[in-house]
Structures are given as structure tokens and as C-alpha cells.
Amino acid sequence: MRKPLRLGAGSGYWGDALDPALELLEMGELDYLSMDYLAELTMALLQRQRRKDPATGYIPDLPSHLRALLPIARKQGTRIVCNGGGANPSAAGERIRELARELGLEGTRIGVVEGDDLLGRLDELMDAGVDLTNLDTGEMSFSSVRNRVVAANVYTDSTGIISALSQNADVVIAGRVSDNALYVGPIMRTFGWAHDSAHQDLVAAAITVGHVVECAAGATGGMSSRFAEMPDMGRVGFPLIEFSEDGTAVISKVKGSGGRVDAFTVKEHLVYEIGDPARYLMPDGVADFTRLAIEELGQDRVKMSRMGGYPPPDTLKLVVGYEDGWIGEGIVFFPWPDALARADKAKQTLVERFDRLGLKANKIQFDLVGVNMLHGPASPMPDYELAEVGLRVAVHTATRDEAEKVRRACAHLWIMGPGGTSFGTPMKPRPVYGVWPTLIPRSFVTQRVTLLEA
Secondary structure (H helix, E strand, O other): OOOOEEEEEEEOOOOOOOHHHHHHHHHOOOOEEEEOOOOHHHHHHHHHHHHHOOOOOOOOOHHHHHHHHHHHHHHHOOEEEEOOOOOOHHHHHHHHHHHHHHOOOOOOEEEEEEOOEOHHHHHHHHHOOOOOOOOOOOOOOHHHOHHHEEEEEEOEOOHHHHHHHHOOOOEEEEOOEOOOHHHHHHHHHHHOOOOOHHHHHHHHHHHHHHHHHOOHHHHOOOOOOOHHHOOOHHHEOOOEEEEOOOOOEEEEOOOOOEOOOOHHHHHHHHOOOOOOOOOEEEOOEEEEOOOOEEEEEEOOEEEEEOOEEEOOOOEEEEEEEEEEEEEEEEEEEEEOOOHHHHHHHHHHHHHHHHHHOOOOOOEEEEEEEOOOOOOHHHOOOOOOOOOEEEEEEEEEEOOHHHHHHHHHHHHHHHHHOOOOOEOOOOOOOEEEEEEEEEEEEHHHOOOEEEEEEO
16 A cells, blocks of 8 residues: 555635645645635635736735745645635636746646636526525525626536646646545545545545645634633644545644644534535535544544545535625724713614615614624623623615715714714725525536646
8 A cells, every 4th residue: 555645734714824834844744735715705706806807816825825835845846736726717827837937946837727617607507497596595586696796616526636636737726626625636646546436435535534624723723612722823733634545544733833633623623514414515525424433543643534425416516606785884992981881872873873864774783892792682781880892883785875874974973972982994885795505517517727837
């Protein structure tokens, strides 16, 4: 049996820390560094950027991240796989080719994976009678948002990544592949697995491990219910995976880094953002989380075994982003004494100002910061004097002009409000994007791979 493949989780989202990825790359003896940047709403934001400037639409952090990572990766023979192409993988690929030339890394091969963007094919899907029912709400009237759509990206499998790696790409830049495809692709390519019945348990094992580590620090102490116990989280180590050809894996981190890897951190992320644990549906296959075994091998080393699952589903998840109006928002703070009473009076004043300004709102939300902002009506009202309290208001409107009325009304509290009212710069109106998730037949999706060389 071949020696285990070593993969590092270099990013869990757009905006994640870079220093743990550098630490992994420098000390982890990696074959691959996989970097996840995307969330569902991210694609709509990136498409909006691309509409303004066709040369953008990829993750803005990607060039600066690869400026730091690529020289080390090339020197050590580590390949980088990411979905930082966002809504414009081809532009991202060209930018990284320019960067490689600038860094003197001639010969760097960049694989660009496309095919997830179905924005231009929505009418084709509708004309073909594809059922585009909203998975979250059950709504069937997709036509009601059709003229406001700004993004439509399907979660694709690792096929394009495997193809790019087969063509000796040093860097793979994809769009909206599934998060765990960034790990499944390198694993399947290394061991020669296919999407067939002979390998379905092994592919499901790769999916399972990819799911555990895809949020990076989420598997090493971040978000943990035991966060108070986690050491040195300010210098947390990102996960390192040793994946074996028999479908077993060991999760660890760089020695001396912060955080912790134990059976519980792995289990916590195993059940993160899932539905049926026996059928975790992904484009590459269906993983069964109920059959696996988790074993601590020592400090910060956890083995995962007995993983398995089922063949890939016939449908893929399509996430449509659409313009959904504007949000006007403000936040003000009130001091002791009678902080809560002042906040309540300020809320009443804002409601009266909204009425006076003729605000047309779809929804108005008030929250008391420090009292009920996170738990809403489930939060008990305090029976003691608060030292301070904040009042947040958020208003969903159809137009920017209506949202601007919220900013103005909040600014009026500078003098119209209770004594001691404090707040910073008034918040500007911002656009709101809705998400319409649905399923489409796999047959509508074809991935394309382009190789660029510096």
C-alpha cells in the first residue's frame, strides 16, 4: 500500500487567517494544500463585482494569498487546490499566471475549472420543464424572482479538479465545486479511484474527511462547545490529514500550534451543517456518517475508519442568488441609569420618525444588544439595572431611497433621542441578496478545464 497522502486545510472561508496555512505549508510536509473560500451568498456578491468589472469576480484575497504561498509550495512540491475562482475562474487563472511570472516561477501550471455557472442557462432549464422548487421554502414560482437573478451556480463534483491534476497542474482554481471536492479530487487522483460501485465506499470516506476539515479551525477547536478549554486559539493550527489508500485517515495539526484535535472536535464538525447523517448528499457521492469509527491515537491525532456510503445522486444543488431589496440599519447605545427605559423610548421615537418620513418597509426588526439580540423572544428581560444597552434597528425595503430614510431617522436621535445617546458613523443602505436553492439533473452540467502556464 502506498504511503498516506498528506493534505492541509488552508482556508475555511473568504477572510480566514493566512498564517495557519503558511504554517501548514512550511511544516506539514504536504502533498496538497486545499483552500475553501466560498459560501452560498458569496457567489451573488462576486457576480455583482463581475458585472461592474469583467476582470473581477474571483476572491479578492486570492492573489495576496498565493503571493505568500506559491513560492513555498513550488519549492516543496506541494500542489494548491482552491475554489477561489468564485464567479470568474478564468480571470483568476490569468491573474495567478501573471503573479507566477512576477515571482519568477516560470513553468507553473494553473488549471482553471469551469462549468458551475449556469446564469446564462436558466431559461433553458425552465423551458426544459426542470422543477426549480425552492428547497428551503417549498416555493414553486421561480418565475417570480427570475428577472432579479444575479447568480446561478451549481455545486459540482471533483471531476474537473481530477482532470486538472492529471494534466500536472501545480495550482487548481475552481468556481463553485463542493467544499469537500477540494479534498476528494486530490485523493481520487492520487489513488486512481473512479465514481463507480467499486470505489463508492472509498470516495465516501474522502467526502467524510473533507467535510470534517473543510472549515479549517472548525476541526481544531474553533466553534467548539468546549472553546474555553482550547489552548492558544489566537495561533490555532489548521487540520492536517494523512489519508491512506484503504480509506482510513488521521487528522492532526502542526506540532506546537494552538487549538486541539481530539475525538470530540472531530465529532463536533462531523455533525456540522448536515441533515440526515446516514445520507450526506454530495456531488461526488453520498456519505454515511453512522457507520464510521473515531479513535484517539495520541495527543492531537485522531483516526477515522470504517467510513462508507453510496453512489453519487442523480441531481445537483443549484443555488440562485437574486436581488431582494435593500436594508437600512442603525445602532445606538444608552448608559445607566435607566438604560433599558431609554432604549425603549428611543425605539418608540424611531417608529414615530419612520411614520413621519413615510417609510415603506417590508419588515422592521428591533433588537436590544446585550439583552435579546441573539435569542430574541426566548431571552428573559433583565430584572436589574443595566450599565448600558444598545438598540439595533434593521429595515428591509424595496428601494435604496426607502432604506436611506432609516439612516436619517437614526441620525435624528443625536438630538431627538434620550440624553447620553451614543453611536458611531451612521450605516449606509446596502443591497440585500436572497438565495433560491434547488435541484437540477446532473446531465445539465459539464465541467471544463483550461491549463495556463506561466
